[in-house]
Amino acid sequence: MVAPTTAPSRSPLAPAVAPVRHTKLFALAEMRWAAIALALFLAGLAAQLAGGPHWLWWTLYWGCYAAGGWEPGLAGLQALRDKTLDVDLLMVAAAIGAAAIGQITDGALLIVIFSTSGALEALATARTEDSVRGLLDLAPETVARVRADGSEEMVNSADLAVGDVVVVRPGERIGADATVIAGASEVDQATITGEPLPVDKISGDEVFAGTLNGTGSLRIRVDRRAEDSVVARIATLVETASRTKARTQLFIEKVEQRYSIGMVAATIAVFAIPLLAGELLQPALLRAMTFMIVASPCAVVLATMPPLLAAIANAGRHGVLAKSAVVMERLGATTQFAFDKTGTLTRxxxxxxxxxxxxxxxxxxxxxxxxxxxxxxxxxxxxxxxxxxxxxxxxxxxxxxxxxxxxxxxxxxxxxxxxxxxxxxxxxxxxxxxxxxxxxxxxxxxxxxxxxxxxxxxxxxxxxxxxxxRPEAAAAVSAARRLTRAAPVLLTGDNQATADQLAAQVGIADVRAGLLPDDKVAAVQQLQAGGQRLAVIGDGINDAPALAAAHIGIAMGGAGSDLTLQTADAVVVRDDLTTIPAVVALSRRARRVVIANLTIAATFIGMLVIWDLVGTLPLPLGVAGHEGSTVIVGLNGLRLLRRSAWSRAAAVR
The missing domain is CATH 3.40.1110.10 (Calcium-transporting ATPase, cytoplasmic domain N)
Known part of the structure; x- marks a missing residue:
């Protein structure tokens, strides 16, 4: 899907963040078009099933084509200009082809599926970028800087230079990474280190931008510029990792380019070769259109999406929100778990x-x-x-x-x-x-x-x-170990003694403590460099970069920060840790159903294509076979909606 570019709003740390690619306004516009397309499709289907006038439901379906198909069609044409055949364009062409031979209902359904998935992707991206910009607002916009004569002046945090002295009064947020040179107070730095308790700060101690001062007054000396602060690095790490992860696609999308090119080339050949051999235009065109319908990837797309969407719906009913089909697919590939401590294994x-x-x-x-x-x-x-x-x-x-x-x-x-x-x-x-x-x-x-x-x-x-x-923490860690056959890891910003004490209670041997956000990212990258597909579970702003860098990031929804909830691929809405291994097990079952569906779809497509090429496949029979395979794989995938599917997945607990 294509979206305009805009610059983020002004903030003290804005130089650290790249320009925003999607805006929530544009994403909401896409959602409106997708909703209009769905409404027109449902109206057309109702008119068709009720025996309404032919012109009425065809008009409604064509409205669905226009509302949901213009954006993916435009994106496909732009990709074609860059010598790339986009599957969106292929789907629009297949939908138009279906309408050309009287199967406009199937074409409209394809349009609805693609426009809705594209709009949801754009909305998720825009919300993540909004959360990154919100993170930058943690640092106060202005601070009290001390002049050479001892008086104070209010300046923008972004204008602070290394060596400047700043006064932080009780209840204020700290404006820069700095060292305390006078005063004493307790500072809540959970946003950076994840420590659950405020830390006493006296002269010589380090403080971070965006953390909250307690009841005392501090005089601090700036150590880093705004764009180099820890909180700015969190924003940069999140955006970089999210942009990299955004390129991930469903398995079927990874082969769409070659399949699309092959299908178009084969359709042209099926039409041109018999025509050059002396066959009449109408039979050659009918054979080519039949080939295009039976070879189109509709059944393959529906073989993939219904199981994953059904698994998403089932997990959602049980307190886990997986944000997309890609996320649900990737959950099943998890080979190791890494847990944050504060707010994740603890309350x-x-x-x-x-x-x-x-x-x-x-x-x-x-x-x-x-x-x-x-x-x-x-x-x-x-x-x-x-x-x-x-x-x-x-x-x-x-x-x-x-x-x-x-x-x-x-x-x-x-x-x-x-x-x-x-x-x-x-x-x-x-x-x-x-x-x-x-x-x-x-x-x-x-x-x-x-x-x-x-x-x-x-x-x-x-x-x-x-x-x-958390009372279920030990059971969740044990289930995670059984599911992946790999030892879970504890990643925390808390001190080593506290981390070791907690790890012993829940059964984790690999403890990595005292980690700042970029240290957590380094730990995640190290584990994944060894071949692990890591699922990282956390809740705080300091966990967001690690969640974004991981194979799968899972946020605890009860106390999770806005940035973490938007960065994560999945959210545990009810804060029950034992649902995490359960949703991974459900994803693995969904993947098995997808493989079975792809086998069914490929068998039907292969048989119908061979029949059309070596014999004469009647168009109604080709359509029936194509639609029959679509119905079979769709119903097979919807089995994952049943309560028993979650019960079997949760048995891992």
Whole structure:
């Protein structure tokens, strides 16, 4: 399908992105034409079946031809000008040929199929490009730059130079990849690294453009220009990988060029050779038209599409959206799975995993209640985890006085006259004795985030915070291993200890941690260079480049970012990981049905072509044979709509 080119809208990181090939406006226009073609086809079919006037349903069908056929016909003629025979042009020619011998219904059906598939492809491409442009808007358009005299000026993020000093206030997004030179705060950098918890930042730490500052104020020194930032590289990686993957076609489309040329050449020969040998014009033309009808790839196209579309519909009913027939076909070729951690194998929300008391006479519940009381007024995600844990246990959380938040350090509050502090071990080093330090170290070594609770400046306990594992994660990983007979891989931006702890719970041995988005792409490319067809499952913006680069990208729909959902080839709508191996198994069954259908279609076409060439195949019989094969393969493919088809595929779980 052909679409005009436009430039993306202005954004601070716009120089990093290539011009957009499709626009959503144009894609919607294609969808409207396809919808008009479908409506006219259905109206014509209704008039025909109801015994309406011949002229009425022929007029409606010709309207369907015009609405759905002008764009693929124009694209085919443009390809022909470039000395390429496009299958779209062949389908339009076959549709016109069908109408010429009275089979206009079949021709109109072909037009509807091709116009609809082309419009859906254009719409998917346009939405992906819109999401890439939305990613670039993560970085703020303007930032507060510090002048040489210490005053501030508002400038565009795109105009920042390496070495500029920028002030980032609480709740603002960071405008550039930079190093903290003053201040302390917690920064939510899940968009870049996928870490579920905000990371404390102090002087000397690195921060990324597009990440969200917490409650403190930071002064940062710019390390990279806007177009070289990590978030800009994500956009570039996504667009490059998506453009490469867009060239992928269905198996039948890979041979369409040779088949099209061969069919046209054979039709001309079937017409010209008998004519040159002295046969009359009308019999020679009738034989050639019969040959064109019986040899046209209608049955072959329908042998491929109905099974894949039926599999797409069945998977959709069970919570997995495969975006196209190409995606459904490619899912079945998966030979290895790679999982993201946060938001994929886990829920992406922190929870209290362990409670370790350091003071005799203080119980776990009392310690948790004190921590929850101090954290209750706080908006920090760790505070929510602690408060929720206390509520889940049904603990009474006392009221507090003199609450204070200390950015990058923690909180303090007075509970029953005692000063309670909850914060990071690094910030409370002065309050930690050897026992507390050992407890913190043990928790961190096992991949937990340690939070220290103090009472009157004395450490009285340590809480272990971790992301919550999805209950079906281990079963999904096990099913993925059985299905592909290859060990799954964990790709995460989180630290090695946390990743190892999670991997041990779900049964993954190959763990690659601390990965930035381009590192994930490199890991995917390395695995695929070894011959694997990798399915990557993720949810965050930082996963989008890896999903785009993989053989198949699958997004978790519940918490997935817009960019990830649009970049992915398939989306798990209900966030059930076990549906992923099931949809791969369904795709493999669909591929077996496609092979069976192609065998049936090729047998019918071969028999009818031979009959037409060596004998005299009556046109009505040729049409009947051609349409009969089309009906057979169509019905065979629709078997995958049955609920039992999914049940058998899901048995892999």
């Amino acid at each position: 992406g929300t922190p929870g209290v995993a362990e409670i370790h008391c350091l003071e005799t006479g203080l119980g776990d519940d009392e310690l948790l209640a004190l921590a929850a009381a101090a954290e209750h007024p706080s908006e920090h995600p760790l505070a929510s985890a602690i408060v929720n844990a206390a509520r889940t246990k049904g603990l009474a959380v006392p009221d507090v006085d003199e609450f204070a938040a200390h950015p990058g350090r923690g909180v303090t509050a007075r509970v029953d006259g005692r000063l309670i502090g909850v914060g990071s071990p690094h910030a409370l080093l002065a309050d930690l004795d050897a026992t507390a330090t050992a407890a913190v170290t043990a928790m961190q070594d096992r991949g937990y985030t340690a939070v220290v609770v103090t009472r009157d400046h004395r450490a009285v306990g340590v809480l272990a915070i971790t992301d919550q594992l």
